[in-house]
Amino acid sequence: MKYGVIGAGAMGYRYGVMLQENAGVDVDFIDTWEPNVEKVREQGGVSVARDHQNRRLVPINIYYPEEYQGHPDVWIIFKKQMQLEDELKRDAAAxxxxxxxxxxxxxxxxxxxxxxxxxxxxxKIICGTAMIATRLDGPANVDFMGAKGTEQMHIAQYAGKEPTPVTQKVIADFEKASLGPIFAADYLGMCMSKVVFNAVVNTLCTMFEVQMGQFIEYEGVPKMAQQLFNEAYDACERAGIHLIETRQEEIDSVTTISHEYKYHYPSMYQDFSKGRPTEVDYINGYIAKIGRENDYVCRTHEFVTQQVHLAELMRKYH
Known part of the structure; x- marks a missing residue:
């Protein structure tokens, strides 16, 4: 199948390049960030490293929405939550x-x-979550974090419990690309499992401006994670959302994945450090929203969300 990647950022590059190189499929990239598009065209591709090593240039096809004439079978979308609505409007208009x-x-x-x-x-909507860490260090400059073969992701239908023929083909291509797809029957439980993980690792690493390996050095991390996870699970249970991992599995994953990606700054920190708004409202804030809608106050998630916004505001004084 042919793929079109909307959003040539850290994860867009990761999926598109691995599909192109490992699965041997056609991939086109659509992006609206002019420095990124023009840098790709200037240097003849995207510069790719893995864990800061073996940097190389990967030729790719990249377009602005208005100039694209291709017709992919499947679109892959990776945009920041705050940018998505405007991006979809522009792509549809094009x-x-x-x-x-x-x-x-x-x-x-x-x-x-x-x-x-x-x-x-x-x-026709295929949902995914990815335990795949990637850094965008600048226009057309990306770093795949983690050893080869450690990539893992989940995939589910937005409507229905069984994979459609198209989804089966996507899973096959993702397997060839070494993206590690695992099918899940319930998209909501699958997605919320990743949200509650990010609500601990992404958010706390951002607040203290540390890499995941530095974060996990603190012996109190499991207790901090347990407090945040318990609130999230309690809220989800009241909402009838059943996460695909147990509370203990989530706690254990914080240690395992933080060690695996020890040199990685989570995406929320990458936004924060560059002066951009973070996605905390779509992560901790979303968990707090589920709680409020089901007569349960997620006090820690409410507080952490406000702390991140306070830190965003305080950047102007530094």
Missing amino acids: GLFHDDQAVFSAMNGMGHFEKIAQYFPAE
Whole structure:
């Protein structure tokens, strides 16, 4: 199948390059960040390293939405939550979306599938989560974090419990690409499992401006994680959302994954450090929202969300 990646950022590059190189499929990239597009064109591709080593230039095809004439079978969307609505409007106005196309996204946070569903039928939306760490160090400059073969992700239908024929083909291509896909029957439980993980690691690493390996050095991390996870699980249970991992599995994953990606700054910190708004409202804030809607106050998530926004505001004094 042919893929079109909307959002040539850290994860967009990761998926597109691995599909292109490992699965041998055609991939086009769509982006609206002019320095990124022009740098790719200037240097003849995207500069790719893995764990800061073996940097190389990977030739890719990249376009602004208005100039793209291709017709992918599947769109892959990786945008920041705050940018997604405007991106979809621009892409739709440029005539990129067609009735015979499916769409996949594994963005951080929650709320993006509802926006995507305004442009694609529910049965053609493929949901994903990715335990795959990647850094965008500048325009057309990306670093894949973690050893080869450690990539793991989940994939589910937005509507229905069984994979459609198109989803089966996507899973096969993702397997060839070494992205480590695992099918899950319940997209909501799958997605919330990743959200509650990010609500600990992404948010706390951002607040203290540390790498994941530095974060996990503190012996109190499991207790901190347990407090945040317990609130999240309590809220989800009241909302009838059943996460695909147990509370203990989530706690254990914080240690395991933080050691695996010890040199990685989570994506929330990458935004924070560059003066951009973070996605905390779509992560900790979303968990707190589920709690409020189900007569349960997630006091720690409410507090942490406000702390991150306070830190965002205080950047102007530094």
